[in-house]
Every structure is written in C-alpha cells, then in structure tokens.
Amino acid sequence: MKFKISDYLYPVEIVKLFRFLKRSRDFSYERIVEHQNEKLKSLIQHAYKHVPYYRDLFNKHGIKPGDIRTKEDLPAIPVLTKEIIRERYDDLIADNSEQFSPYQNQTSGSTGSPLKFLQDKNVSIARFTFFWRIWKMAGYQPYMRWAQVDGMFLGSEENLWKYNRMLNSLQISAFFLDHQNCKRILDKLSELKPKIIRGYPTAIYTLAQFIDHTSYEINFSLKSIITYSENLLPEYRSIIEKSFDCAVFNVFTQWEGVCLISECELHQLHQHMEFSIMELLDDNNQAVGDKEEGEITATSFYNYSMPFIRYKTGDLATWSNSSCRCGMKHKVVGNISGRKRDVLFDTNGYLVPFPNFQLNSIISYEKVDGLLQTQIVQNSPDKLEVYIILKDSTIRNRVEQELAKLVKARLGDDMKIEFTLTDRIPKERNGKTQLVKNKLIE
Template identity: 30%
Template sequence: MSIYSKLYRDIIFPFYSSFIKKSEVYNEYSRSLTRLNWSKSELIDFQWQQLEKLLHHCWHNVPFYKEHWKQSGITDISEIKNLDDFAKLPVLTKQDVAEHYDQLIPSIYKGKNIKKATGGSTGTPFRFELNELSNDARQAIMWRGYGWLGLGLGVKSLFLWGDNIGEASRLRALKENLYHRFYNRKMVSTFTMNLNNLEEYITTINTYKPEAIISYVNPLYKIAQFINQNNMRVFSPKTLLTGAEPLYDFQRIEIEKAFNAKVYNTYGCREFMLIAAECKKQQGLHINIDHLVVETLNEKKEPITGEVGDIVITDLMNYGMPLIRYVNGDRATLSTSACTCGNPLPMIEKVNGRKSDVIKTIAGHMIPGELFPHLFKEFEGITKFQVKQSNINNIDIYLVTNEKFNPSDKQLITEEINKYSKQALAINFHIVDDIPLTSSGKYRVTISEL
C-alpha cells in the first residue's frame, strides 16, 4: 500500500468525512467493522432491533404500509414480534412503488431525501429515494465488503464501470476527475467498449497499474479472452472484484488466467448498494445482515433456504422511503452453512440471476438463464449472444459470430436447448453485428418478456 493510501485511510478520509462533508460514512464504517467481531446470534439480535424500530416508524409515519399491512390482516404493528412474524407481511413490488410513490415517503422526509433511479435493465427505470444517513450507511457497508477483499479505503483502484449519460462540460469533467483522484481511483467507461478497442483498455491498465480492479463481469471477461487469445501481458493487480452481472465459473477461470490474480464476486443492486460479497475463502457470499434483511421466497411466497428462490430485501436504514420486503427481481440460494473464514455474516450460496432470465415453455417447463452461457461457450465461432423470449412458443437468439462459426452450429444449439425445454421450442437465429448494452452499461444474455 502506498503512502497516500495509508494516509487516506487513516487520516484524510476520516477527517474529510467527519469535518468537511459532515457525514456519518466513516463513523458507520468503523461501527460496521466492530460488528464483524460479534457472534452470529448477536448480529441477528441487532438486525431484529433495527428492523423493529423501522417497522414502528413505517406503521406510524408511512401511509402506504399501514394500509398495505392492514389489508393482509395486521391490526397493530406490535403483532410482529420476530422474523417469522415479519415473513407474514406482504411483499413490495416495483409496481407498488410506482403507483404509491408519494405514500411511501414520510412527511418529515419529503423534499429532503436523495433521489435515485436504476438503469432500467428490465425495460422500465425504477425511481426511489433514501435519507442521508441511509446513504452514508450503505457506503460504509460497501467499503467494509470491498475492504476484506483488498479494495478498501485508499487502495489504488481502477473501475471498469458505466458512465454518466450526456456530454459532460469541461468543469464537470474536471471536478469528477479530481473527485476520483481524491479517492485514489480511476474510472474507465465500458459503454464504448467493442471488439476493436480492447487493446486500449489493456494499455490503460498497464499504465495505471492498479492494486485492485472492480468491473462488470462481461467487460472484464471480454478483455481476459482477448489477452489469452493473443498471448498478451497485462499488469496483475492484487485483487479483482466483479459485480452487477452473474459471474460463471468459466468466466472466473478465464479472467484469473489473464490477470494472474484471484477474482472475487460481489452482489448488489442500486436500491441497496452492496448486498453480499465473497471472502478470500470463496465459500459463498456473506450477507450484510446488519444493514439488510435478505430473504428468498418460493412460488407460494414462503421463505426458503437451500434452494433457489425470489429475493426480497429490507433496508434497515432507509427511513426516507422504506423498502420493506422489496422484490428486486433477482433469484438466489441462501446457504445453511457457515464460512470457515470466521466472518459471522451468513451466506448466499449462489446468485442465480434475474427471475426474468428464465425461459418458459407452453408445457410449463422452465429453462434457467444460466444454461445459455455454459452452452454458448462451447462454440468458438460465437463471439457474443443474447437469448430473448417474447412469446411462449419460441425464442430469438442473436449471435455475433467470427470466421470459426459453422451454420451447422445452429442445429446443435437447437437440439441442446430442446433437451431442456422437453418439447420442440421454435428457435429463430439472427446474425447481428453487435448486441447493445442496457442503459446502465450491463450486458443481458437472457431476456424474457413473459
């Protein structure tokens, strides 16, 4: 770690956070580190205490929830005495938030909240708000999670991430550049990445020499493929963190081979920031239960563990626009095992992608979206792909191909997919020049509009 990195972590950032910004980020960060010394039962007790306070706040100050919960049979919030009772409360959907936006904001926070929006990877941007302390707390939790993977406060880092929309003025660009330099990081947009400019990204990495790289999965995977295919040399950081998209084992292997460094996966979303992260043991992703309540539900809306379910999340700190049992559209498997690293936070065994990534058939069978990356990696002639379902009878597959592509591959792909569909699912192939990213800079391999 450089001298600046140490000064930043121990002196500059604490002073900047507490006395210049007058925020609670560093204080929350310090408290969150202390909680990692607690036992799991102590963390669960803390989680319930925070949740109980939030539920009472919602009952008395958030009009939507009182009515929403009364409709489900709750006559008084004191009836919710533990997490089992909490699981009886109805879930909150994106549509609920859109239709009852104003009713979800307590009067004391109206006009004072920080406004946010997701990139709209599902087709419709999602807007929400949070109070300042909640924003500080989620930043603290992010730094804690990144920290145990080698990308803590002050570490020289390079972000292969999205970019701001619109043309930035010179003044704005200068301010953002200085801001990121202060944090000892370099931001590199993946929005303009294509097969013809990958070498420019490698040059940037070699010139900047970051201690850590954090990236969307697919851009880093594409760079790694290019490095390995062309036998190139690239600077090896101490750690690589991926997020925003599912990380498959074959992608992890390819990236680690290219950079000669370990890849660690994280899971988060804009509504809550960092939800869970791997540790050095890589036995699952540790869930930040001192900041969130994370559940998985089956089709009957019943809590489950050890099998794939729909994720519902509650932010314990967002009093400005509480999201209680919010369905974020992702699916995961909660683990019943404890990690051998000693971190008391419980784990997600696997993030299984978005619920909308599942391909459905008229007979009621479902093909998980994760099948397709594993299938298409076997075809050297396919550079990029996307599977899209608009109706129950067929799917469209968009392919970016190279000189190794053989038209007979289409038949092999069709046969393999229909092994899982259990019927003759009509498959339409489209050879295209490129497949666009979502507005948030992510690459979706599977889209179901059903």
C-alpha cells in the same frame, strides 16, 4: 456500484459506522440477530407512525407495531412489490422525510421501465461504508490506484475512459467495450497499472476473453477484481481469474439498497446482516428451505424517507446450510441465480430459467470453440433470435450447428432458431449486456 460526491459528505457518520462494522464482524450469530431485531423495531415504529401506506396496511391486517419484535414476526406483514411502489408512491413517503435529506433515485431499467423511489442520506452513508468493508476484504487500501468498468457514458466511442485524479481511478465506459476496443483499453490499463479492477462481469469477461484468445500480455499485477450489478457466471470467473491472474470477489446489491451480499476472503457469499433482513420466498411468499431457490425479499434498516419492508427484488438465490471459516457469522448464501426475468419458454410453454442454461453449457464459450459472445432473444413461443460474435467467420456453420443442438436439447426439437452474425451486441441503457431477452414477458 457507483458513488456520488454527496456520499463522502458525512465523514463523522461514515467513520462511526465503519468502526461498528469492524466490531460486528466478530459478533456471534445471536448478537447479530439482536442487532437486527433492534433495528427492525425502530423501523416498524417509524413506518407505522409516519408512513401512510404502512399505517393503512397494518390497520387492515390487524397488526400493531408492538407485534413485530423480531425478524420471525416479519411474515405477518404482506410483501412490498414494484407494482405497489408505482401505485402507492406518495403514500410510501414518510411525512417527516425532509429531516432525512431525501433524494430521488431509480433502478437502471435494464429489465423494464425504471422504478423511482426516495432514498435518504443514511442510505448513502451505509452504502459507502459497507462497500468500504467489502473492498477491504478484497485487498483495497485507501488511495490505491484502481479502475472501474461499468455503465458510465462518456459521450462517444472515441471517449472510452477518463481519469479521476481525486479518486486515483480510471473510469472505463462499458457502452463501447467490445472485442474491437479491448486492446486500446488494455493498453491504457497497462499504462495506469491499477491494483484493483471493479465492474460489470460481462465487461471484464470481454477483456479477459481477449487476453485469452490473443495471448495479450499485461504488465501489471492485480490484487483482485470485484464484480457487481450482473450475475457472475462460473465460466466468466474462470476466464477472468486465468487471464488476470488474480482472485475475483463477487458483490450483489440493488439500486433500491435493500440487500447486500458479497464474498469474503475465502470466497463464501455472506449476507451483510447489519444492513438488512433478507428472506428467500417462493411464489406463495413462503420461506424456502436450505438449498431451495427463492426470491430475495429484504427489509432495509437505513431508508426512513421511504421504508422498504419485505421488498421483493426479483432476484433469485439459495441459502447454504454451511458456516464459513473466515470468522464472520453472517448467514452464508449458497448461490445467486440472477433475475426471475432471465427465462425462456420451451416449446411446451414451460419457463426454463437462464441459470439452467449456464449449467448446461448453452452459454459456455469454452465448449463452443471460437464463439466469443451470444445474445438470445425470444419474440414468440416457438422461435428464438440468436446473435453471435465469432473469433473467425469461417466457423459460422459449425458454431450454429453446435448452438442449435444445445438450445434444442433444453427447449425442444421444434424450437426455430434464427442466427445473426454480428460484431457488436447492443448494450442496454445502463451499459450492461443482457444475455437473454424474453420479450414475451417484458
């Protein structure tokens, strides 16, 4: 998650919210739910009074604002989807939005066309302050030197980084971060000696993989690495922690700013309940049980210029039925599976989620020795294009045979596979590396 200068322009509000978050960390679960219900009632009243879409929706379904008093009442309201936002954009804008200093934002568009929406100053304040709490859990202190590796574009491959003196940070572009440029970047990090590295899991994994394969020796000690914006695979975490000799803290959020999940000091995933109400829904928009996978659907407390109520994010997760010894009573998330679009069709026409591939080691590079990176592209129901980056081109035949066996075990023996050896897998427009691209459902 990147921040603009405007995110720092509300020091009084930021300090006030941070002090509240410091207190609320020790709230009982019941007290946190009380806070959520108070925020929800205020949001619902505002949405009905000032947002044409919600006024029409409530009237159509016979819902009065007073009917929604607690989070248990939310299922009475139909869900909000990306399609509805695109079709009813103007009707979703509050008629008093100007008093919230709105600005237009949009998703990165990594899985399709970008989604545009309005956000207001309260989103900026909340986003910065909640991330401040998250970074503090990971060991960050003000003015600590850090590095960031994500989708900023710095012009060309010659410009891999820039130093931000005001933030005391090295900003590294993920667009050209590949195995060819790893040494340059690691040399620069060794010169800077950051205490924290934040960024895309695939980008940081690429650096970690280079260290692991080449025995590169880093001469700085990290407090932690914070990953965000992509799904952190278990094998990624393992290599990153081994190579950089520090803990990894995973953070999940979205450009829409409706939900925030992060790891505490004990590396349990917590939903930050002061930020929003989060539901996990099945394909029929019914709540799933503990340990059942559902789509993250959330109601944000902070965007009054264009409220998102029961917004379906397209991301999948499970609830855990356990508590955490860290002291936070926020709900524990068992697992974040990633995007619903991260799926492939097998030869019988069934969708196979990408997380199943991770669990079955199709993208487990340690088990396919010499394989550095892959990308699977499906253009037809019975054929895949698989792009591979290898440590040594002489092992190509063995790697292709092993990968083909793993893929066919999950997608069917009749699946045709066309391999392409490359030295660079193209980045998406936001600098991310998409490991699976199913062009049949884009």
